[in-house]
Amino acid sequence: MTTEGARIFREAWIDGVRRHFPGEPKPGYVTPWDGTPEWERAAAGAVYAQVRQFLEVSDGHAARLTREQKGRFVATCWTAQMYRHFEDPKPGYVADWPQLPQWQRETDADIFEAIEVAVGEVPEGAAP
Secondary structure, eight states, X not given: OOHHHHHHHHHHHHHHHHHHSSSSOOGGGGOOGGGSOHHHHHHHHHHHHHHHHXXXXXXXXXXXXXXXXXXXXXXXXXXXXXXXXXXXOOGGGGOXXXXXXXXXXXXXXXXXXXXXXXHTOSOTTOOO
16 A cells, blocks of 8 residues: 555545535544544555556546446445454445435545546546
């Protein structure tokens, strides 16, 4: 896990929460990197690495996915990390895509697109 990748994930999460969350988000949702728990840093780094690898093995074709498909991928990877880090995770940590609030779905898609930009996988002329 690279700290840089985990930070990219965390910053995209915070930006997405600030953009999409209705009202005032819980403080833990927007805690800066230095205040983020170690398990969450590790999970963020792992999901970043999974998205990065997915982009690499798709040879640029992951850009053709819909925002929903991108968000679902991030959400699924995150769910796996919750099972890895917690014996009995809170139901909200492992909710399936249809049960996630809209703000979280949008934020997950934003995370995928931020990683696309970070690794240079966004096709020319496409806006993430």
